[in-house]
Amino acid sequence: MQELSCGTSNIVGVRFAVYPMADDFVKIIKGALKETDTSKVWMETDDVTTCIRGRSEHVFDTAKAIFVHAAKTGTHVVFNGTFSVGCPGDSEGDSYMSEDSHRLNEQAVSGEKIDTAAHFSLYPMNNPDYMQVIADQVETAEKHGTFTKGVHYASRLDGDVSDVFTTLEEAFVRASETKNRAHVTMTAAISANSPSTKAK
Amino acid sequence: MQELSCGTSNIVGVRFAVYPMADDFVKIIKGALKETDTSKVWMETDDVTTCIRGRSEHVFDTAKAIFVHAAKTGTHVVFNGTFSVGCPGDSEGDSYMSEDSHRLNEQAVSGEKIDTAAHFSLYPMNNPDYMQVIADQVETAEKHGTFTKGVHYASRLDGDVSDVFTTLEEAFVRASETKNRAHVTMTAAISANSPSTKAK
Numbered sequence: 511m512q513e514l515s516c517g518t519s520n521i522v523g524v525r526f527a528v529y530p531m532a533d534d535f536v537k538i539i540k541g542a543l544k545e546t547d548t549s550k551v552w553m554e555t556d557d558v559t560t561c562i563r564g565r566s567e568h569v570f571d572t573a574k575a576i577f578v579h580a581a582k583t584g585t586h587v588v589f590n591g592t593f594s595v596g597c598p599g600d601s602e603g604d605s606y607m608s609e610d611s612h613r614l615n616e617q618a619v620s621g622e623k624i625d626t627a628a629h630f631s632l633y634p635m636n637n638p639d640y641m642q643v644i645a646d647q648v649e650t651a652e653k654h655g656t657f658t659k660g661v662h663y664a665s666r667l668d669g670d671v672s673d674v675f676t677t678l679e680e681a682f683v684r685a686s687e688t689k690n691r692a693h694v695t696m697t698a699a700i701s702a703n704s705p706s707t708k709a710k
Numbered sequence: 711m712q713e714l715s716c717g718t719s720n721i722v723g724v725r726f727a728v729y730p731m732a733d734d735f736v737k738i739i740k741g742a743l744k745e746t747d748t749s750k751v752w753m754e755t756d757d758v759t760t761c762i763r764g765r766s767e768h769v770f771d772t773a774k775a776i777f778v779h780a781a782k783t784g785t786h787v788v789f790n791g792t793f794s795v796g797c798p799g800d801s802e803g804d805s806y807m808s809e810d811s812h813r814l815n816e817q818a819v820s821g822e823k824i825d826t827a828a829h830f831s832l833y834p835m836n837n838p839d840y841m842q843v844i845a846d847q848v849e850t851a852e853k854h855g856t857f858t859k860g861v862h863y864a865s866r867l868d869g870d871v872s873d874v875f876t877t878l879e880e881a882f883v884r885a886s887e888t889k890n891r892a893h894v895t896m897t898a899a900i901s902a903n904s905p906s907t908k909a910k
Contacts, residue, residue: 523863525829525862525863525864527790527899529729529731529788531729531730531731531732531735532731532733533731533732535731535786536905554862556861556866556906557827557901557904557907558788558827558828558829558866558899558901559829559899561861561862561863563862586735588727588729588758590727590729590790590899592863592897594863598841627757628758629725629758629759631792631895633835633895635833635835635840636836636837636838637836640835640836641798661725661756661761662723662725662754662763663723663725663761663792663794663895664725664759666756666758695831695833697792697897699727699758699759699790701757704757704758706756706757
């Protein structure tokens with residue numbers, strides 16, 4: 511059950527999928543996974559989504575790398591997932607918390623410049639001040655220069671894939687720091703190579 | 711900003727996208743939208759996602775219809791989105807709350823039998839008992855016969871698309887009824903025609 515299947519301690523997780531809008535989507539996904547170093551995270555894939563868990567920096571590093579390797583093909587690709595920290599529950603994968611902080615995929619993907627558009631939403635759980643936590647992290651996004659505007663239920667970011675992921679990571683980490691071991695989740699839909707964008 | 715762009719009253723919304731994993735994804739999406747009667751909901755699409763808002767039953771009816779019309783093509787299609795109710799904020803679209811409860815798309819899609827697999831998560835906001843609310847709605851899913859198991863951060867459903875959407879709608883509505891005008895969100899990733907499923 512959901513309440514028995516979350517993480518303990520400060521383990522961060524993301525349940526996501528990368529959707530290449532192309533007939534050869536299997537090849538693109540498998541290629542992206544092959545190019546990504548996943549050795550510092552716990553990872554499990556089923557027929558609906560993939561789950562990555564571990565230290566915050568490695569979860570974001572790995573998720574970003576999989577998306578970048580898929581998007582650099584030029585195909586319209588969307589990353590859609592939910593990041594989570596502080597969920598009460600089990601501890602499977604906690605061994606990955608002892609990894610050092612060096613990001614395994616940073617160098618390989620930092621050279622890829624990919625325009626992206628994203629919608630993200632923060633959900634700080636069990637917190638009467640959650641709307642303020644959200645507003646504060648919109649300010650974080652504004653400082654990064656990626657914040658475009660609010661839309662119903664979400665905030666829109668535009669920019670290079672690295673700037674967008676850096677914004678998401680900082681907003682998520684800062685929101686989780688507002689309370690000791692707070693349970694915070696963040697949804698993010700990140701789109702690259704969309705024909706709708708090109709048409710603008 | 712996110713906190714100024716949510717709904718008031720009991721208006722329900724969903725921000726989602728339908729991802730056809732095919733070269734002709736634009737044709738599939740446009741075809742699905744054309745076949746869906748959206749006249750009882752407020753709807754806005756940009757290059758990342760689509761937002762639908764209105765009465766709960768019409769939001770679920772419309773979202774399901776768009777997904778079914780895309781998935782009935784046989785293409786591997788995924789619905790990924792977040793439902794929301796009770797978010798403090800503006801009231802744009804409230805006029806749609808006066809529609810009657812007759813579902814405009816039910817008849818057209820009820821004949822389509824499509825096997826689906828889904829991951830969903832409930833996020834009851836500002837509620838110290840939120841884990842219990844989640845556990846109660848896992849029981850709702852079990853009663854529908856669609857609940858398969860818990861996975862990290864989510865619950866898995868399997869079944870015909872109508873049974874899965876009915877489960878999601880009931881879990882969402884019941885979770886929102888636990889507190890007066892509670893703010894509840896629910897993420898859902900629903901997959902049809904996946905080659906990974908067929909390979910099992």
